[in-house]
Amino acid sequence: MAEDAQLHPSGDPLLAAKFAVPAVPPAFVARQRLLDRLAEGARGPLTVITGPAGAGKTTLAASWREADLAPGPVVWLTVESDDNAPGVFWAYVLGAFRYHRVPLPDGVGSPSSADNVDHSLIVRLAGALAQLPEPVVLVLDGLEHAGGHGIAAELDFVLAHAGPSLRLVLIGRVDPALPLHRYRAEARVCEIRGSELAFTPRETAQLLRCHGLTPSRESVGVLTERTQGWAAGLRLCALAMQRAEDAEHFAQSFAASQNAVSDYLTAEVLAAQPAATQDLLVRTSILSHVHPGLADALTGRDDGARILGGLVRDNAFVEPIGDTSWYRCHPLFAEVLRAHLRSRSPALAAPLHREAACWLGAHDRLTDAIEHAAAADDWPYAAGLLVDRLATGRLLTGPEGPRLERLFSSMPDGLPGTAPALAAAACALARGDAAAGRKHLAGARPGRDAAPEVLLTRALLGLLTGADTGTGSTAPRTPAPAGGGDGRTPPTEGWDPDRGTPDPDRATPDPDREVRALMDRVDRALLTRHPEIEALRRYGRGRALLAAGHGSEARKAFAAALAAAADEQTWTVRYHCLGALALSEAVDGLLREAEAHARDGLKAAEEHGIPLDRRTARCHLALAAVAADRGDLAGAGRYLAAARAHATAHDVPAAAEAAVLRSRLELAHGRATAALSALDDVPVSADGPARAGGEAAGRIAVARCSVHLARGDPAAALAALGEAPTGGPAVAVATAAARLAAGDAEPARRLLAGLPGGERVPPAVRVRAQLLEARSAAVEGDTARAVPLVAAAVRTARPHGLRAPFTEAGPWLRHLLARAPGLADAGAWLTGRSADAEKRSGRGTATRSGPEDAAAGAPLLVEQLSPRERDVLRCAAQTMSTDEIAAELFLSVNTVKTHLKSVYRKLSVSRRSEAVRRARDIGLL
Incomplete structure (x- = not known):
């Protein structure tokens, strides 16, 4: 395989080691009986290989792969203890498919967080596998490390729905948490147990001969009996016999217990090495992977490459990782080395972790460096790395965020210094607790000569939490309230009916200008490596503008943040931007835009696996507001109930x-x-x-x-x-309504007359203002003035489908609609019918004919279509048959028919063609 194919797409050679098929050792015994069993099992959906450590499970599967006995391409993933979170596990599974060049559709998506995986991603993966032209074998080595969090249930689902295209081989020390009893009852599982993996005397003799030994039959029998055929014990014995003066005597005295193995590794492998080699092995035991340069840093010498290469050549339980410069110890040997370090030099561990953190940090392995700094309990250095490398954004968004947050969750509270305070603030913000973030920021007081990275981090976190960082920005603040809020004059902030709306640039919050200025001071190359900084800045600016009541400018900032959030490091920012944008648009009555952004946000949450406890209620709230403003109270209630599942007190x-x-x-x-x-x-x-x-x-x-x-x-x-x-147009219109109800018509008219023109007033507020003016005219008996005002309100509301202001207006509007011929078209729209179509059909369920009507949503529906019914309807619009729809959506034919009947009922039609035509008319397709 070409060198570039050996690397993970990120370029990280250590990740490539998770996907590479382990090498078959030189002194290997091909046991045909087991290869045949594995080949037989791979003809079915599930093969389980279990046995103790060192039983030869991985070597068996690797040799089977090397012998090209698999029914199709083999995708290999070595599961480790850090992979027990669903998002991490499934991200690696998808990465393994890419590494082994088994193409999956782009639409499958991938998780963006470690903590959870949306079920829809599992569904899409199963569907993609079902469409593969040939079977693919997925080997998961060490699955016991990922046994929790429902991963086994998700694997079972994928296996059940991928059909014959997926052959799953699970390797582990214990049985996987799949329902093996069901697979056994259906004869759909092949199980290879430790007893089958045990070497027979004949195989033991062959293994010893592969090591250049000529054992007697008696020695073979004793070794096989005492090791009970344990592959690792036999290999250890063979290596020892190679060095022993009397191989036969050693073979007959060898005891295959775990303690004996540890004693042997300590006495015969570690102690047999030169002092420099022993020192390197013990010091690097704190690492999961060893680089010669890192080994030199931990030993203070420059012989790491020579020693590690020699250990590999001597088969001394050290192996290289693919075609990289990294190495790793055999797990049994690594455990012995760590125990040796704990018992002989316990005080050495912390300095070694600290030195490893320094080396890894200098070689751009930031998260690994922080992990070792945390292990050394050197939190100032760990926090300093996070801040100085401008990596706090990675804690807030991107795949490494959950791991970084877990590391810093162990940091004690109240540590002195700016960097720990900033790291604590970032962790609080990652949990959605902006108030706690502000408290931590209050303790971060960098001096005037602090590095720009430190100042930028503080300013950015201040912008995102809404804190006043006190950095001395010269940007003007939003004007102070002009009214007293006592009901006589509308309380305002940044707006006054006598002064109009200020320049939006003057309303830009101070922290945003400070962040921009500091970004210009930071090294451009470093900033380029952190695109999440700009996305977070734009998102924070949008939040600040929204909190100050500048909805239109806030939406522009959110749209800019969406444009900047274009890679996997910024998925979380993108999701939250869509939620904030949708809710702001819904509040202002921009219902079409709000619905589109809310649905995009829900889709992004599913595709990128945003954890349930990290999701926002804003997308569902936006849809609830859209439904309420369109007059669909039942739909609004459903969306509001769904929003409660993601609501947080923060x-x-x-x-x-x-x-x-x-x-x-x-x-x-x-x-x-x-x-x-x-x-x-x-x-x-x-x-x-x-x-x-x-x-x-x-x-x-x-x-x-x-x-x-x-x-x-x-x-x-x-x-x-x-x-x-604070005030603003909405409060001014509400004040006018209250004044009008109290009989104070003149103050109400002044308030309405003082509203800004054009798009400065949101549609929802503008419609209510127009209706208030119409009501004032109607109360005075001036029908001639009231009618055009109502018509103007309808023209404002109709493109957005805003019906709620009219239904909430009161009986005066109904009376006016009933007696004013000029409002016939307005009345027809408000009841959900087109006047022209009603004349043509004579029914109250006419189709719409203009873009304004199509944009108004779906008010004619008595009950909204469910997401699955919409999926079925979209397939029907593509002229798919019932069987084809069932295959496309992974449903039974009967289920598709049930959904179609429900669609017919809700759309008031009786045939598929009518349903499609009707759905297009009302904007569902």
Whole structure:
């Protein structure tokens, strides 16, 4: 195989070792009986090879692969103890397929986090394997290391749904956690146990001859009996006999217990080496993989390459890793070496770990370096590495994030210094606890002469947590509130009806400008290696703008962050950007955009395996808001219930929006008291709800105002608005509504007249403002002025499908629609019917004919289609047969028929062609 094919796609030679098929040792005995058993087992779906350490399990499978006896290409993965998290395990499985050049479709995706894997990825992998043109053998060596977290259940699912295309060979010391009883009952498993792996006397004699020995029959019998055919013990004995003056005597005195092996490795292998070799072996025992340069650093000499090469040539339980410069010890020998270090030189371990951390850090193996620094309990150095290398972003997003967070979770609290405080702040932010992040940041006080990497890290974390880093930026702050919030004048921040909207650049938060300035001071090559910094900066800027009430500018920042989040290091940023963008758009009434981004966010969570405890409720909340604004209260309730599964106490803005939505649903069902109670359930962070920004707190105040107005209490409504810490157009319109309800028409008109023009006011607020003006005119009996205002509100709302402001407007609007001929088309749209189509068909279920109607969502549906029903409908639109749909979606034919019947019922049609046409008309396809 070409040299470039030996490396993992990341270029890491140590990762390549996980995928490479282990080499068959030179003194190898090809045991045909076992090769035949393995070849027979690989004709079925599952083969299990179990036995104790050193029983020859891996060597058997490797020799079978080398003999080309497999029914198809062999994909090999060596599972290690660090691979016991689902995301890590399945990422390595997918990497093994790429390494062995077994192509899988790009759409399979991959996990982005260690902690969890979405089931949809497992489904896609099984489907991809089922489509392979020939069988593929997946060998998982050491599966007992990944026995928890449901990995076995996921393997069972893949094996069951991949069909005959997948042949699974599991190697381990214990039985895998698969339902072997079921496979046995169905005669679908081949099991090769330790008793079968044991050497027979004939095979023992052959092994000894391979080592250049000519043992007697008696020696062969004694060795086989005392080792019970244990392959590792026999090989140890053969190596010892090569060095012994009396090979026959040694063979007959050898005892194959674990203690004897350890004693032998210590006395006959380690002690037999020169002093320099012993010193190198013991000192490098802290490492899982050894590089000659690293060995030199730990010994203080320059003979690492010579000694390691000599150990390999002497078969002294050290082997090279592929075609790389790295080596590893035999596991049994490595355990003996570590025990020797613990018992003979316990004080040496910490300095060795510290030296290893320095060498690995200097050779760009940052996470490994931090791991050894943590093992040395040198947290200032570990945190310093994280900060100085500009790697805090990797803790927040990317595949290495969970491992780094686990390492720093052991760091004691309250360590002095800037770097530990910054590392602690980053860990808190990774958990979603911005309040804790701000507290840790308060303890990070770098001096004016601190390195730009340190200052940049602090400024970036400050931007992401919403902390005031106090770095002295010259950027102007957002203007202070112009109103007192007492109901007489709308409380505002950055907006005043007499001054208009300020320049958005003047509203840019200070930390963002500081981050940009510091990025210019950092070495360009280092910044290029960390694309997550720019993505996080843009995302943090969007959050700051959103908290300050600048929704439009925030969305531009989130869109820019999406453009910057283009690789695996930034998947998490991309997911959170989509959630924040969707919820902001939903709040402002941009329903089409909100729905698209929310669904993209949910899809990204599945494809990239975002762990369930790291997901945000914002995508589901956005869909709930979209459904509520389109008049689909049942759908809004379902999405709101789904959002609760991902709700966290740390995400105060999302919690506030969830409370607003619950209140709206309660109020829509006439339960005003419950609607007010829902607004009291917002979890309060350590900084209070106002810390979430004026937008969230303003939303709560406006929602309370709406409930009080529905109860006929304008005074309470005005008092609720006085609690809003900030203002803006939404609060101004709510204040106007309360003033109008209180009979103060003139102040209400002034507030509405002072609203900015154009796109400065979101569609949802603009529609409510237009309806308020229309109501004021209708109350005064000025129908001529009210009708065009309602028509204008419909024109504003219709492209977005905004129906809720009209249904919540009150009886005056229904009366106006009933008696004003000029509003016939508006009335037809609000009821979900096209006037022209109704004339043609004479029915109330007419199709839409214009793009504005298509954009309005699907208000004609009594019940929304489920995701699986949408999948079936999309396949039907491609003229697939029922059998083809079943195969495409991995469903039974009867299940497909059931879904089709449900689709017909929900779309009010009776045939497939009608369902497809109807779905296209209302924008489902």
